[in-house]
Amino acid sequence: MxxxxxxxxxxxxxxxxxxxxxxxxxxxxxxxxxxxxxxxxxxxxxxxxxxxxITKSQRAFGKIVHRDSLIPIPNLSLELWDRDPFGGKDYLGSTETDESGNFEILYDPKLAGFGDLPDLQLKIFDPPQTVYIDGKKSQVRNLIEVKNGSDNVIGDYDFGVVQILYYEYDSEYKLFPYSLPDSIRHDFTPEAEVITTKSVAKYGLVMDALIQRNRRNPNEPSYDEIQKSFPETLTLILEKERPGYTRSDEFFGEKMLNGFNPVIFKKDKNNPSLYTTAFNGDKFTLTGKIDLPNYKVKFELKDGKLLPIEITLQFREDNCLQPNSPLKAPQTYTPADGKKWLQAKRVVRATHLGVLGEVKGHLAQCHFNMEQYAIAFFRNIRKNPIRGFLYPHIKEVVHINKFGRKILMDPKEGFFAKLEPMLINPDMLQWVRTSMGTYDWTDWQPRKPLSENHTFAKLGNLYWDILTTHVDSFFATHQEEIVNNWSEILNFSNELVQNSVPYLPLSLEQVDDGDQWYDLNEIEHSSNPRQEINGELKAVRPITASAQPTEQEIANLKQVCKYVIYQCTFWHSWIHNEHNPEFGELKYGDLLTNGSMGDEDDESVLPGRQTASIILAVSHMLTNFKYGYILKNEDGDVPPDLIELIQSKKAEFEQLGFDLTNLRSRLNS
Structure with a gap:
């Protein structure tokens, strides 16, 4: 002012x-x-x-509900205005909707001006969000919708039942919770949207040029030309400095432990000193575009390094695309097998990075897992202090998923539509659903370090400790207000569970091979009961079941806060930071076909030039998105306490090789 x-x-x-x-x-x-x-x-x-x-002699009243279900929407901020000609407006009064979505605003009609009867207009707002700009605290509000009432109103006025689209569940997506695009009622941060659009446009043009060239001549461009059309990535740089290193056993083990899709290992049932990881593609329907062989890799710890010692691959019989098709005999390879060993490692990388990492680690665990929390959050939490606490981290989940749905998966315009039939197997969304069936917030915490070189696990635990302090401090300050507005948490919990996918002990690519997890921190292991709804045992457990919380239910909410912030910030940062360093080189991590077992110069096992162009373009356009970091705090809404806690541990992060400037503040890319 x-x-x-x-x-x-x-x-x-x-x-x-x-x-x-x-x-x-x-x-x-x-x-x-x-x-x-x-x-x-x-x-x-x-x-x-x-x-x-001023004599508030007249009233405007009504009720606000969700358009999809007619469920009332409490705690929305409302303002009543008089609409004047030529765009002028007179403020008349304000209120909030009650628990039943009802509202009443008393006002003085004389405020419309001398000789003027009010032409009513109702403005509907989300609650204000606190931001810090140049060290100064202020609040911003998001206008949801404007509803015009009648002109020249005399006496009381009934707006009736106002139905608004407000984070509705998309009825066309039956597999897992997805927000109806038109019901997303706040904008993507303008700067973020500009950067995303520029990145997509930049690499989209490169991709289109490569595809058009290939359509004119199926033998062009060469794979080397495709590779050089995009920025050089880590494996290419390292190969120049240390030829052969990125194909070594040491690098393979390091990336399985600390790379783009860091593995949670099992212990070999026959030799507990060995660690294993496996993938089973028997239940998938394939397109014939890529191979999806079963694999199992065994590792040993030697001098602190995790080294592969055995890889078993099993392919389907030729031209068998349906689930549970006949399989060829399994083939086992060891380092003594020379070129075949290098080829086997490449086959594992192709599935581990381009299929398992992208679909399960990125789409399922990050994007769609967090969207179910985001939808229930926006639909129910407005007055509770948890609103401002989680909002900076969860605010753009629904936006980026909507954006990705349009850019990547639209059946006519999406990039994947250029690959006919679709590159990834048709069961991709079903796979996401089964993966989400294994996820829950209860008793979750980062995995224990497997060895001294397990930097991902060490960093995850360091960050989790920071979040524990951050959440405990927030609750100590705001617990009374949190408890006073617990009805919102109850509604949030009920809706989260009701819309959760069914619980599954194993996702689509998992089988029980008798090996045991080396650590259960990130694996479902809680004895807490799940809720059954309409005959389905739900994957996500309730946070609370009462209008007045118990100590355990408050602890549950703390755990949910830590879980959501961790997934939206650290886990998603890791996925993005490590994506291109591994997935950005075709010969290192491209998807494979025609039996897969070929040398890197064997183009017959590559899935095609158009596919290669799209893979690299999408990888770069979605991971070179440089906006939304905790320390930069571009939008000013990250709590200063969290920034201070993270900065206080800067030396420990640096010692583990993690650049804190790359820690994202939310899931928005």
């Missing part, structure tokens, strides 16, 4: 010396700096009336 404006409000400066026209001009000039209450005060002073003489 300007100092001149403050002097007007306090009465230090009189408006009597101004003509009516000058008063109006002055008022319009200063409107943008004023809250509604101050606008009303100045307006009454200009008109020569006293604020105390």
């Amino acid at each position: 300007t100092s001149f404006l403050q002097r007007i409000i306090t009465g230090e400066v009189s408006l009597e010396e101004y003509s009516d026209t000058e008063k109006e001009r002055l008022l319009y000039k200063l409107l943008s700096d004023l809250p509604s209450s101050s606008i009303l005060k100045i307006k009454q002073f200009i008109k020569g009336s006293n604020h105390d003489t």
